[in-house]
Amino acid sequence: MVHTIIRRGLEIADWTFEMGFNCRVLRLDSVIQATAVVSAACLEFIMSRVLAGSAPAEEMESSDYGMVPALESSIREMVATVRVDDGDDNCTICLEGFEGGTYAARMPCSHIFHGECIEEWLKQSHYCPVCRFEMPY
Template sequence: MTSYFEEHNCEPLNDNPNTPDNLLEFARFLILTGNWRDEEFSGLFNERPPPPTSSDFIEKLETMEVSKEETGSSCPICLKGYEAGETISSLPCKHSFHANCLLPWLQKTSSCPLCRAELPTSDPDWEEMKRQKKREKDRETDIEALHDSMFG
């Protein structure tokens, strides 16, 4: 049986590890099929992964001990129900997790595991990039508001 790629006469992907051809091929496929979404995929190419959450911030996270009344809900990371006596931490977005489950996550990245709300880091470059992004977004919102006031 011939493979899909043989039937369609595709060039095999270059497997030189120094050129991320797989990603580029994937990107090209998405563009060709109309599925490219800048905001979702540009991150694959241009942005570095988020740095860990600031340790100051982690230390000051709101934590509480699970009481008997709260044992109905469960931790979105390990999916286990909260048990009385366990410690849970809440993020500013109001999502809460076992402290023991949340900590390793925040030490790797700086967003809420559930809603991806961004959290403070201690990386000045990253913080500057976030500020720039916010400024761009504010500008877009301004332009939209202006557009709406003119044509709305």
């Protein structure tokens, strides 16, 4: 099912690009959890079907889905360190809140993230995860 979702997302991206839109599909890591009561034979059949239709784990891990990282020099020069005074905001990458009095990283587009979160993000994609501001790559 996950493979189908990824494949469909890439098909949509190709279609939008062909229509003249600049669209990229960002990598989506997810966990799907389900509970089912089935016989051992049924479970074996289901698992064989799932594994037959999915890409090998090594291929999924090594694929960058066309992502382009930001230049390390642009990360150092353009991402500023700012003090967070109140704890109302959340980092939209890890979804954890900022503690008041701590420091965070601010992109040129003014979106704020935990420093480690945005650094790891920009090593994989040169776009802001909120507004898709383009960092040099």
